[in-house]
Amino acid sequence: MAVARVTMEVENDGVAVITFSNPPVNALALPIFEGLKQKFTEAMRRIDVKAIVLTGKDGKFSGGFDINVFEMVHKTGDLSILPDVSVDLLVNVIEDAKKPTVAAIAGLALGGGLELALGCHARIAVPKAQLGLPELSLGVIPGSGGTQRLPRLVGLSKAVEMMLSSRPIMSEEGKELGLIDAVVPLEELLKVSRQWALDIAGRRKPWIRSLHIMDKLGSLPEAHDLIKMARQQAKQTAKNMPQHLACLDVIEEGVIHGGYIGVLKEAKVFKELVASVTSKALVHVFFAQRATAKVPNVTDIGLKPRMTKKVAVIGGGLMGSGIATALILSNIYVVLKEINSEYLLRGIKTIEVNIRGLVSRKRLTQDNAEKALSMLKGVLDYSEFKDVDLVIEAVIEDVPLKQKIFSEIEKACPPHCILASNTSTIDLNIVGEKTRSQDRIVGAHFFSPAHVMPLLEIVRTEKTSPQAILDLMTVGKTIKKVPVVVGNCTGFAVNRNFFPYSQGAHILVNLGVDVFKIDRLITDFGLPLGPFQLQDLAGYGVAVATTKEFSSYFPDRTFYSPLVELLMKNGRNGKNNGKGYYIYEKGSKPKPDPLVLPIVEESRRLTNIMPGGKPITVTDQEIIEMILFPVVNEACRVLDEGIVVRASDLDVASVLGMSFPSYRGGIVFWADTVGANHVYRSLKKWSQVYGNFYKPSQFLEERASRGIPLSAPVSTPSASRSRM
Numbered sequence: 001m002a003v004a005r006v007t008m009e010v011e012n013d014g015v016a017v018i019t020f021s022n023p024p025v026n027a028l029a030l031p032i033f034e035g036l037k038q039k040f041t042e043a044m045r046r047i048d049v050k051a052i053v054l055t056g057k058d059g060k061f062s063g064g065f066d067i068n069v070f071e072m073v074h075k076t077g078d079l080s081i082l083p084d085v086s087v088d089l090l091v092n093v094i095e096d097a098k099k100p101t102v103a104a105i106a107g108l109a110l111g112g113g114l115e116l117a118l119g120c121h122a123r124i125a126v127p128k129a130q131l132g133l134p135e136l137s138l139g140v141i142p143g144s145g146g147t148q149r150l151p152r153l154v155g156l157s158k159a160v161e162m163m164l165s166s167r168p169i170m171s172e173e174g175k176e177l178g179l180i181d182a183v184v185p186l187e188e189l190l191k192v193s194r195q196w197a198l199d200i201a202g203r204r205k206p207w208i209r210s211l212h213i214m215d216k217l218g219s220l221p222e223a224h225d226l227i228k229m230a231r232q233q234a235k236q237t238a239k240n241m242p243q244h245l246a247c248l249d250v251i252e253e254g255v256i257h258g259g260y261i262g263v264l265k266e267a268k269v270f271k272e273l274v275a276s277v278t279s280k281a282l283v284h285v286f287f288a289q290r291a292t293a294k295v296p297n298v299t300d301i302g303l304k305p306r307m308t309k310k311v312a313v314i315g316g317g318l319m320g321s322g323i324a325t326a327l328i329l330s331n332i333y334v335v336l337k338e339i340n341s342e343y344l345l346r347g348i349k350t351i352e353v354n355i356r357g358l359v360s361r362k363r364l365t366q367d368n369a370e371k372a373l374s375m376l377k378g379v380l381d382y383s384e385f386k387d388v389d390l391v392i393e394a395v396i397e398d399v400p401l402k403q404k405i406f407s408e409i410e411k412a413c414p415p416h417c418i419l420a421s422n423t424s425t426i427d428l429n430i431v432g433e434k435t436r437s438q439d440r441i442v443g444a445h446f447f448s449p450a451h452v453m454p455l456l457e458i459v460r461t462e463k464t465s466p467q468a469i470l471d472l473m474t475v476g477k478t479i480k481k482v483p484v485v486v487g488n489c490t491g492f493a494v495n496r497n498f499f500p501y502s503q504g505a506h507i508l509v510n511l512g513v514d515v516f517k518i519d520r521l522i523t524d525f526g527l528p529l530g531p532f533q534l535q536d537l538a539g540y541g542v543a544v545a546t547t548k549e550f551s552s553y554f555p556d557r558t559f560y561s562p563l564v565e566l567l568m569k570n571g572r573n574g575k576n577n578g579k580g581y582y583i584y585e586k587g588s589k590p591k592p593d594p595l596v597l598p599i600v601e602e603s604r605r606l607t608n609i610m611p612g613g614k615p616i617t618v619t620d621q622e623i624i625e626m627i628l629f630p631v632v633n634e635a636c637r638v639l640d641e642g643i644v645v646r647a648s649d650l651d652v653a654s655v656l657g658m659s660f661p662s663y664r665g666g667i668v669f670w671a672d673t674v675g676a677n678h679v680y681r682s683l684k685k686w687s688q689v690y691g692n693f694y695k696p697s698q699f700l701e702e703r704a705s706r707g708i709p710l711s712a713p714v715s716t717p718s719a720s721r722s723r724m
């Protein structure tokens with residue numbers, strides 16, 4: 001267990017170096033604040049101390065305020081455990097002190113960590129240190145003066161951008177902006193900081209209290225305009241979240257009434273937001289995401305991940321080229337195999353387009369793009385497979401083809417090589433049936449576009465070895481994905497969980513609800529696309545294939561809607577040919593197409609499920625629930641069958657794989673905020689009127705009747721069906 005502590009050393013030059021330590025990221029836990037206050041008070045008192053250097057231990061300044069404290073507040077509702085750091089420590093003890101303090105920043109200074117540094121009188125950083133205020137991503141605002149000091153150091157526009165995006169900058173940019181006073185190598189960090197502190201004390205360098213400087217804020221009308229524009233933008237990009245507008249209000253308060261008044265308002269709003277449901281949800285997602293790295297019997301049995309230097313990707317289609325892109329971007333050598341040179345060239349071209357796209361969006365430098373592309377080699381046979389550490393097969397969903405490939409790669413690859421399939425539906429036991437290497441066969445299910453979407457579903461069978469899972473998790477982390485380990489079943493965790501999403505939407509349309517209204521309500525709820533626009537984007541082939549697959553495994557709860565086939569019959573293929581539920585034209589937003597309405601009518605006539613032949617009457621809230629509660633119901637089955645290690649893994653998977661709004665905490669977390677009982681009773685009612693699709697699962701019924709949250713651990717998966 002890590003111990004949070006603060007130490008102080010005073011040397012002959014009269015500089016007190018105060019070092020705080022709380023591995024692994026020096027999070028500012030409550031004892032750190034206590035320790036800082038004590039050491040600063042001592043340093044101010046001692047006559048042998050002329051100046052202070054504040055630093056974090058082990059090559060990191062700080063990852064910010066201890067987020068566990070937020071969790072504690074969420075559990076207990078007790079806001080009094082939040083310390084008054086902002087005025088008590090930062091203003092009174094550090095910034096307004098009679099001795100200067102210099103922050104020596106290595107590694108990172110985020111959130112409260114950066115705010116601590118902003119309260120110092122100068123900041124020295126190592127190259128490439130990350131500096132940012134990501135509090136909004138946790139549903140709060142900076143609470144230790146960041147909303148006031150950052151604009152005063154870097155200017156209002158940049159500060160607003162940094163806070164609203166939560167994205168950090170590097171120390172080099174910080175230096176240009178005036179946030180950092182000097183960038184020096186790690187070996188010189190303390191030496192330069194000590195001298196800087198002495199120079200301030202000796203008035204050879206400026207003694208700057210950043211809360212009081214004004215010159216970078218611009219005129220009041222300029223500030224008003226900038227904040228007004230940011231508000232308009234936030235209303236669109238951050239709807240349903242209070243922290244963005246709250247942050248802008250607090251910044252504005254300081255611009256109008258001065259930094260100190262701003263700090264007081266900031267502290268008040270910060271506390272209010274810590275208690276908000278949005279913060280509760282986002283903090284949950286933060287810890288849930290980290291929990292996915294802990295997989296029982298894989299990460300806790302002393303195994304060491306093996307290095308993966310070279311990966312073979314089979315298939316240069318959309319998925320294969322996306323996967324290869326993600327790998328080469330992280331400096332992993334890739335051989336891309338195709339069956340002929342035409343397909344191979346097409347695959348390589350797609351990868352080049354992916355990489356150039358990142359350059360044009362300024363996400364990648366030209367140099368790094370060239371470096372990434374130099375890690376790629378196209379091949380037409382298996383000769384390059386003799387020294388690969390991992391193969392990812394990404395060909396079409398065809399069982400005999402996959403089986404053939406797996407028996408070939410078993411022979412072509414070294415015995416340690418992991419044999420992974422990117423299948424999204426096919427049982428991995430069947431994929432590997434013709435090999436004797438079941439222990440190294442695993443699913444590596446990426447989400448399209450694979451170089452962009454952050455989730456990697458790692459699917460294990462009963463036979464997959466812990467080492468293979470660990471190695472794939474490590475590759476996933478290296479290529480900046482969040483790996484979630486799941487069990488083997490139809491659709492695995494994410495696709496299976498969200499199959500009822502589009503089914504529910506189709507039932508509603510056939511019951512008489514408007515297609516476009518459904519999409520609008522779902523996007524208002526927070527998903528980026530409604531179910532019908534999503535179907536347009538994915539292509540109707542996917543919809544038809546998944547319905548076929550799922551209906552054969554889950555016939556009791558598959559609804560057959562003829563709508564997609566009718567659309568295809570009418571020459572509509574979704575975004576592919578510019579005509580789906582919506583019309584797609586270059587350069588303009590998708591427009592609902594009224595010509596779809598007669599096709600919808602035809603579908604309704606064929607299914608004939610409207611009670612009394614009339615459209616049903618439902619509220620907007622019910623429409624959302626009739627689509628999302630069946631998803632919750634399926635999540636319950638997934639939990640019951642032990643497909644995921646813990647409920648929060650499904651939250652992460654739903655947020656990162658299906659873009660379920662993170663500020664609602666993920667599918668299970670959200671269901672618990674709604675209440676298992678309400679979900680159960682609603683489903684039960686609908687199942688009586690509209691049929692089996694809505695029938696509550698046994699797991700849901702049990703949890704609802706016993707008042708147990710859906711997220712509570714599953715003691716024993718029912719009927720010995722655990723897949724993990």
Ligand SMILES: C[C@H](O)CC(=O)SCCNC(=O)CCNC(=O)[C@H](O)C(C)(C)COP(=O)(O)OP(=O)(O)OC[C@H]1O[C@@H](n2cnc3c(N)ncnc32)[C@H](O)[C@@H]1OP(=O)(O)O
Nearest residue numbers: 025027063064065066067068110111112134142143144290
């Ligand atoms: C008053 C203030 O304004 C309020 C605040 O400061 S709110 C906090 C603001 N800070 C942040 O949002 C930063 C959150 N942390 C991060 O983004 C990332 O953890 C990081 C960039 C610091 C490090 O990333 P990475 O190296 O990938 O390590 P990561 O796995 O995320 O974290 C390592 C461990 O540190 C923990 N950790 C990271 N930051 C933490 C924090 N601020 N508080 C508590 N624990 C933290 C993680 O939970 C994880 O714990 P685990 O090993 O038990 O799972």
